[in-house]
Amino acid sequence: MKESFITTKLENILKEYGIVEEVTAFRHLQSGLINQTSKIEAGGEQFILQKINHSVFNEPAKIAHNIRVIGNYLAVHHPNYTFVAPVRTSKGADTITLEGGEYYRLFPFVTGSHTLNKVTTPMQAFEAASQFGAFTALLSGFDTSQLQITIPYFHDLTFRYRQFAEAVSTANPVRKTIAEKLIATMQDHFDLVVQFENIKKDPAFRKRVTHHDTKISNVLFNDSDRAICVIDLDTVMPGYFISDVGDMMRTYLSSATEEETDLSKIIVREEIFKAIIDGYSLEMKDELTPAESRSFVYAAKFIIYMQALRFLTDYLNNDRYYAPAYPDHNFNRAMNQSVLLKQIFEKEETLSSYQSIR
Known part of the structure; x- marks a missing residue:
């Protein structure tokens, strides 16, 4: 036995x-x-x-x-x-x-706890966002210089774009041709990199204790589906709030995951976007500066764009990092994230209205 x-x-x-x-x-x-x-x-x-x-x-x-x-x-x-x-x-x-x-x-094991693999309701998004916000807020007095870097340049968009540019210059010719339009789309959004560089220079954006991996499965829920706490702290490092909020946006907003190849299923759920802002702001209201409170939409663009770059970079590099389950898997993942990013831009006016009321 x-x-x-x-x-x-x-x-x-x-x-x-x-x-x-x-x-x-x-x-x-x-x-x-x-x-x-x-x-x-x-x-x-x-x-x-x-x-x-x-x-x-x-x-x-x-x-x-x-x-x-x-x-x-x-x-x-x-x-x-x-x-x-x-x-x-x-x-x-x-x-x-x-x-x-x-x-x-x-x-x-936390008795009575469970995790979720996807967000199906605004309340789940609200609960998770409030827990990630609480985690950072409670550590507002913690000296971030005590933290060690577990993954260098993890959410450094400038670094990720540089990797992408190098991959384009040395890419497999066949793959480069297949990805030609997507490469151009990523290059057209270089202004997001410029904005990230400006954030790094702006004292209104403070480096805090940041989780960096805020998918829903990294939150424990109780039997009433109320969030208990966050888990999986391997990527906790000093960072900007756009990392945690952006990763929630990337992984919660659409019911379709990054593996979905039917791109018509990738739809930004506005009620989930609002729930993330409400939950995170509830705990971080005394921490966020006005400039940060106006940057929730950018946070979504920031992480979605970065993940699209990473998938596309790996595809052009013949799949060195993300193990593919089938041919062109990483290209499809990059296309998926590109469509999600496009939706953020298309709905930006409506989405911005949720952040502007703060």
Whole structure:
């Protein structure tokens, strides 16, 4: 019976945490795209076990450092906040390393919680946005210089555009021809890069503790679908609010995901846009400057455009980063994001009215 749930490797991992009881339940969770995540039960307790993707996060110690210093700050200044910290090993470590360079960590499972894979209602968007806003607001007094960079240039639009331009100059000729119109569209939106450079110079845009990966599956909900807290802090770094808000816009606004190839299904839901602004602003109202409050639409453009650039860059580079499931997969992803961006521009007047009332 035991062997159906546990391997020797898993047994050795759990022993590092002093867990020697029989594993009575084990299942892989499919929501994560980077780390391998599983839910296990042993000794009547439930845990989340993650294998850290070392090719994406090549210095896991930096992740552990960031989570620890943030957790310490919240424990002192906001002790009632639900912060899901890694379980420490018997030796007090945040992660363990196996032979071959595999990194693992264990989290307690939050009883009564669940995650969502897509946004279906404005209330879900509101709840998630308020939690990401609360996370940043509660850490407003935290010294961001304490945070280490886990993915260099992660949301640096200027850097991403430079990668794109280099890919265009060295692209596979066949792929470059296929993507000719999309390349031109991306080049036509270079003004978004210029605006990002202006934001970096503008003191009205403050660098704060930013999550950087605000998809809905990174929020825990209770049985009443009320948000409990945010999770998956691997990409927490100093950043601008446009990163967190923009990523919510990119992943919540359309019911169609970035994998959708029927582009007619990509439709911006205005009620979701408003819910994101309302939820985030509820918690960040004392933090956002007037200039930031007028930049929610730009935040959407910023991240959607950056992701389109990244998919297209990878396509032109023969799929070095995003593993394709079929030929032209990354081209289709880039087209998908380009259509979403086009919708933001087409609905900009209406969308801007939601931010201007703040």
